[in-house]
Amino acid sequence: MTTAITLSGVGKRFGPTIAVDNISAALSAGRVTGLVGADGAGKTTLMRLMAGLLNPDDGSISVNGDIGYMPQRFGLYEDLTVSENLRLYAELRSLAPAEQPAIFARLLDFSGLDGFQTRLAGKLSGGMKQKLGLACALVATPSLLLLDEPSVGVDPVSRRQLWRMVHELAEQGVGVVWSTAYLDEAERCHEVLLLDQGRLLHVGPPAELTKRVEGRCFVIKGGADRRKVQLETSARPDVRDSLIQGASVRLVMEEGAPPPKVEGHEVSAVPPRFEDAFITLLERKAAIPTLPPRHRPAVPTDGIAVRATDLVRRFDDFVAVDQVSFAVKAGEIFGLLGPNGAGKSTTFRMLCGLLPVSSGIAEVGGRDLAHAAAQGRQNLGYMSQKFSLYPDLSVQQNLNFFSGIYGLAGKTQRQTIATMRDVFALDPYGGTNAGALPLGFKQRLALACAIMHGPDTLFLDEPTSGVDPLVRREFWTHINAMAAEGVSVLVTTHFLDEAEYCDRLGIIFAGKLIALGTPDEIKAQARSDAIPDPTLEDAFVALVEKAQTS
Template identity: 60%
Template sequence: MTAIVLDDVHKRFGQARALRGISARIAAGRLTGLVGPDGAGKTTLIRLMAGLLTPDQGQLRVAGLDPVQDSEVLAESVGYMPQRFGLYEDLTVQENLHLYAELRGVAKADYRATLDRLLAFTRLEPFTDRLAGRLSGGMKQKLGLACALITSPKVLLLDEPGVGVDPVSRQDLWRMVQALTGEGMAVVWATAYLEEAEQCEEVLLMNEGRLHFSGRPEALTERLRHRCFRLASAGDKRALLAQVLARPDVRDATIQGECVRVVLAEGTTGAGAALASLGEVSAAPPRFEDAFIDLLGGGPGGHSPLADRMPAVTTRGDRVSCRHLTRRFGDFVAADDVSFTVRPGEIMGLLGPNGAGKSTTFKMLCGLLKPSSGEARVAGVDLRHGASDAKLRLGYMAQKFSLYGLLSVRQNLSFYAGVYGLRGREKRARIREMIEGFQLEPLLDSAPDQLSLGFKQRLALACALMHRPPILFLDEPTSGVDPITRREFWTHINGLVSKGVTVLVTTHFMDEAEYCDRVALMYRGRVIALDTPDALKARAGQGASMEQAFIHLIEAQAHG
């Protein structure tokens, strides 16, 4: 049974063509992924399905209704969860559900049964009296999902529900969504995360407002059979990645633990021999992400002109260290006896579920939050006595952008250059360097809020790098951005590390953890594992992915 019909749908915003003739069928009782990079048109299409926008051309039918003409009736048949779901953070979980039940016209006689069902379904019963603003990222998404399901819709539209959510919480979201499709509901899950797309029964792959593929994910993945390889070498894996990406016969490449994962261009002959001169070659199964990058023309390359301009960092000794670092908020211990060191030119990953204490630890190491006990040192400076001095030696990209919405892109760059003590000719040169390195020229007079998520992230990283810091702290730097933009970021990060820059990074994106030299896994404020990505994967069993390792180690700790 067809739940949604799209027939030659077009949508413009001024001169920008957001959708260019989208035609597709979305089945009831199935999970359909709406996949594409930043600016592909995913959110525009979902808002059309929800009746919040009107198409300029073409027709839609959702649950048998016209979203424009039948907008009032449609609200009962469609649940919609936007990217920034409208939870009221000063209301409790229970109060949010009551409010949405009132807004959606749920009969008072049905309140108790409806809310009890949704609380049980989302496993939020123990948290009904907690303020929404105090929920973890994963629990906020579950509450948002419960609010979207308040009328038992026939169609559920989810716009990037996995953004900022850790793998364990994402697993819970998948469990809930698969239960809904089993009951006959049509679920559309918009995402730029390709691991999520791979779990969908059908995918619509979009780019620049056009539909490039419609079908089962494995049908697209199969096109790359015999083109994917692992390349192992005893040398520097980041240098090997840059070397591989410079080859004309390579479509894409990423770091995977101590190996480099390579996707060769279509029609490449003697594939294994072509790479054998660089190291030991073995075949790898293709992934949906490989097919996605290949379909869009390949990855962005492995050379960072930004890193070319960065002088080599020569400081010796541990760049970042913490010993018995603890932070309490009343009776709650957010970070509990955390100890580790980060060596010069190393990428250290700080991983953990939402609420594990990663951002609290980060803020203490940046001098933004005073520890309750313990010691933190950055660039040899004890943060208890020299936090201001340490801040000038590090670049910090916050999880929620520290950009100023009332200033233009140009003014944000100028402001941050001044904050870091740059003046005159040097200041102008650094700003120009960032504009060119992150392709910001066309956007200089725009406000940050007008930028796509990918360009917001570029601007935030540019501001953090303005003073050429020897230490870089990145708190979920690519949350929500598409795979191509993530590759651009890691090209810059790898290039900076090759110059001796030390990086501490948090991420919920397990493919990014593969780029790290070591990973510290946190749970309930404590470091429960500290090792290389390959060693952590080995603890979860032969052939385990980084995501499987994360879930295995967290669940073992939770149930141990």
């Protein structure tokens, strides 16, 4: 098998920080290699070294052929149309003008963007932007294609389309390196390079690593106290990992340890996943500090914290949200799912009082936001998908600003900021501008700013997009703890393993609510002879495809 790229003792330092530490590997052409690891593992640095954008301090890199590179950011010019972006990349790659029309037609068909040639890149959905970025990287077919976290912010339907496109390229002989923090994606690769703190922990097929935890994975079923069970089991020294999965709790035990017995619950063995093996391979078990107790939220007499009744939002002739209705109980975690552009964030913004409704009723804490938006917003926290932070302000300045606009002052403000810096491990970054933070710490800071005033209702719009499993577990430990105290949480996510943590889910497609129920109820709608045990992603894709054809 032809080698696409060879890494020999590659190292890279930034001052005293070792970003990449003596990595050696040979990656094959015609195969998809996953570059996997937690935030700060060295994935992007290694990707940039392979792309020739950085020079290694140690070792050497040998590439057999041309390179195509799709970076995390700044790959597209959003003020240019789809066609103009393709033309720009073609000219950068010195593609002859006579060859361009046929290549563009092939790439537009391949990426599903035919018909969108005149649309500005900035007006595309997240999934369409990523597919355009991939098309731009392919204007001259490379021997090696480097994709730096291409699925961040992309919905499950578009993510499957991206994977189909990438595997088609591999079948044509292109070597593909796909960097990701989503460990379910590692299972779709032919082989993986697993990094942690700059070191290479594993090279080979993902199944090789997954086999290491066979016989150590279990689920606890039954009872209505899954959050209590998860909290208690995660504190046990013989439990390596514990997380909520639908109505169950999934455990990974330390080697040789039997599963715990939980009264009133059934414990059964389950096949391991790559993420289970990843967690056990790390030398550390995450220790997550807890938020201090807070006041019990005020609960309306009917027990409903958030209610959407026939919500409609129009932008000129376009209906972004169409007759959406649901209710969120006090202390409930409600997940709002849907493809890019489905209307999730628009629904969120109406329920936060940030966007007026065209018709229908949005209520928070028993208040109709059309008549009492200011009072309704006083007791809610909002972490938006973008623009939650001021990037040119430091961590401390962001905390000072947001605590001030939420009405905190004096000793209370100082104590609250100190608590947030401690709980979210922000002390080392106090003077760092928010825009320069690693992604995981940006998200930590954004969550801290959203909750420092002790909101009764919390809106989280894709709070863990692109973060690694350790940060995701940290976030959900805090979210679960707040829900246990009675805080109502609405969350959007494209990462459907994470949606399993919610009490109930609503799926929006083309502005309409097409499904509503618990995670297990949603999965049951996709059960068939072909898929007897569907994942939530299987169910999501099936429901969206059904809605598209109805």
